[in-house]
Amino acid sequence: MNQRFTKFASPLISLVLLFSVAAFAPPARAADSFVYTDFAANDFGLWSQSSIYGQDQKGSKKLEDWKQLWCSGWDDPSCSVYDNLFADLILSPCVNEADRACLDGIEAKNASGALEKLTLYGEATSQKIARYQFKSGTNLVDVPAGGGLSIWKSSEKNADGTDRLYAAHILLRYIATSSRQSGEAADKIVLSDFKGQIYPVRLKSGAACTEFAIGTQCVDSANFDGSEKLAVTLRMNKDLTGWIFGRMQNSEFAVTSLDASYNKIRIGGDVTFVPELSAKVAKSEISKDAKLEKYLRDFFTVGRVGVSVPNPGSGSFNDGGVGGNTSTTYAGFLEAQTTTRLFSVNFEKFALFSAFEDHFKPYSPAASNNGRNILRQTNSIFWNFGANTYLGTNKCSADKTKLHGMVVTNAPIFENGPPEFKDGSLNYRVAGIHKNGDGSVFKGRYTYIVQSDTARCYYGFSKAPIEARVEVVSASNSSQVATVLVSEKDGFIKLQADNFTFSTPTIKVKFTQDSAQPTATTPKAASKKSSTLTCIKGKTSKKITGVNPKCPAGYKKK
Template sequence: MCVQSLEVSDAKGVLQKASLGYEIPGQKYPASKIRNSPVGGSPSVWNAKDSLNSSGADEYAVSVSTTFQNYQNKGCTQFVTAPCGFMRGFRARVYPIDRTSNVGGDQKCLWVESQKCAKSVDFAPGARAAVTLRIDNLLTGFLFGRMKNVTLDLTSLSSSTNLLRVEADPIDVPKIYAYVAKSDLSKYPKIVDYWKDRRQQLAATDFTSNDTVDTGPSPEWAMGDFTAFEDLVKSGPLVTSIWRFGTQSGNGSGSKCFDDKSKLQGLVTTNAPTYLPNPPAFENGELAYKVAGAHYLEDGVTLFKGSYDLVLRSDFARCLYGFTNAPMQAKISVVSTDGSTQDIATESLREDAAREWLYLSAKNFTFSSPTIRVKLSQAIAVEAKPTSGAATSQGTTPSTVAKEATPSTVAKKSTAKQITITCVKGKTIKKVTGTSPTCPVGYKKK
């Protein structure tokens, strides 16, 4: 795995390629054919002279970390020629940086070099970034990220390597916190029960240590913490501009389509402080995704507005529903814990020109722990039966009516002859395939 390029938008919003400066000094790791691991080192520093960050500097650090595992250490010896380890996941992040001479105290330096502290700062307002990586094609399934308005491209370079490009805006993610005085614990039985479950060593009648609930390495634990402390959760003062994506350990559920481990299936991004690390679950014909956060920002008045982007491989989405290659529609809903459905100020659906990726987005919903639900549908052409005694002139074709596709209706229609037409809208060209295809709204048949 390696970083091929970094792009950052300039003041006009145009992405400009940054130039590679150097690799930060640090420990190096040689490649190992036995362990199937690449060369390892430190983050790289890039210069984007036309794309300054919030501090006015033109430097950005790119960090890509990978995890390799070999649980039983089986066969990892100098006498074995077959790879014994496997790549479990990775994380990529872009840090806008600024350097200061003050290296003392708690400066939260990313690294110190030549007596200067390299600190992470925010992206410039309205900035957008793109990272292109060469990755092992065994990295499949779903990616998760802290970003918004995502565009994803994946190209096969060889039998073992893919070229992955992710373009997106950075996103602000507020920190959240909650606490309760020990003397007030009796008022919160949900917290008491949860803590007893997590801290089995404590006595049933009281707490005998000053331990706090540790969210641990698993995001599922964080969701459990949030649920227990939900009535007390508040936003903290720190809101961080983040641009990162990577893999998580969770697996999808509810459909055999999640079993396909041969390709990258999608990307989920959100600004929710807490979320489950799994792909959206397929429940009752909908993709469901649980997120959590404080209802208000730190001032206690301003609503914290949620952002959720879902990128799905088009053939994966069609697998879920049994759809044909005809265009799809989507309905996005945000269901609160009380069962009510929120009005979403912004929602969108688009499919790229190559019909490879489906982009869904929901913005401006509120918290504390809603479930985002996405339902896809597809309009198919169904012949309208003529009324009794109706006459038709020679050459007239039967009329058609639109009908929402279901897995069963699509399966019946899929044996019919498929027709492909070309639709244009300005410079945009789309091909629509179906038994009786029509151009999307705003497009004209070529």
């Protein structure tokens, strides 16, 4: 992932995710000696309940010395001593117009092709986190309550006559840092980012639910058929700024102010197919792929690139703990007779993809549920989104006063955030395999919606109309032919590129404006004031008005 952005899963959160996934790892077998990685488009993940968790590092830099914390609420005494706390709070549905930090509504396309507002069916029976005022430095921060996943009902039925239902998982993440960890005078908390997904579900009776429950009913995931269009409206704190990214197509995005502290955000679009990728290579075969061998040798010798503590082998996991939970040398990695997993959430994804590129195949991840995290098994059709904080230096993208825009794509690997402004164009990298599992060519789709003011800021343009050109450049630096749409409406510019191919193309957008138009920085000519002069000739008097009036010949100034 481009290091200009915070990863949605921070290094500490990655540790939690790693342990969560590891709980489902199959036992090692003597002849099972592989290296494995995957890119699951479902890596946005689902929390089955609102949670507060973190670490008490106990003054040690060694992960094995840390104490993992799970908190029932902000006042839980078992979490009173911490270095970092992460609050993943699921937004509950809004009940009245005064509610804030809540899910305002869900819409779904009906049989006539229009978006229909869905009716709230219910909220999951799960752990709730009470609203809390956190003393952050010298300020009090209102942290919203955490609820459960909600279910929404359409007026239309499924083909088999059952209710058409959708689950909504909209999650805010707050990060609290203790003063002992930060070295500052007081503890602090920030709204880090958020993520969400909508997906179809079915209800059934049962005491043991595989995903989650509403009252006495179990909720199970279902698949999209690929024709759906959805929209979600949220009431969100204005502290959430930056960029939204996600999995959908033909997207819509709007932000309106509710009051001094909250925005109403609407995100809409069609569902999209995203080929999920996995690669499994026998350790005895690694030496036959020079690119993969170098990547793995560097990783197990030096460690991960772009992290504060590289730690050779950190971020990998050996099934069954064979050879240790993590191999720390390249020789030890090869000798461990087990599958060594490299979880992509812990790595710079473009480098990881490049290393395993020749070995990837489409797959569908198995479903899992460890009581806190749910992974759905799907047909790889999704509708989800997320946002995280921009850490770059570009003043236009780093403006913390607003949400700048949205970037969505069906590419398996993409940059989490806005395009990079470089050499006069906005560049955005994606990656994926060239062909689908059935042998057909996979066609990429990309939508970029940006506030008009932000786009103009990059170039110093005026409010006059601007034009955009979209170009898709392949890894070999050759241009591709793609279908391109550009429009501007309600303060947002929308650019869409469809039908490009992979493996690692860069989408380049360049804005232009008629040079005859004044730019935003062009100073206006100083306006000159008129004055009136009285001129006399004998008993005759005349008044002369102008910017620089002068008396006619034979007259003199009175």
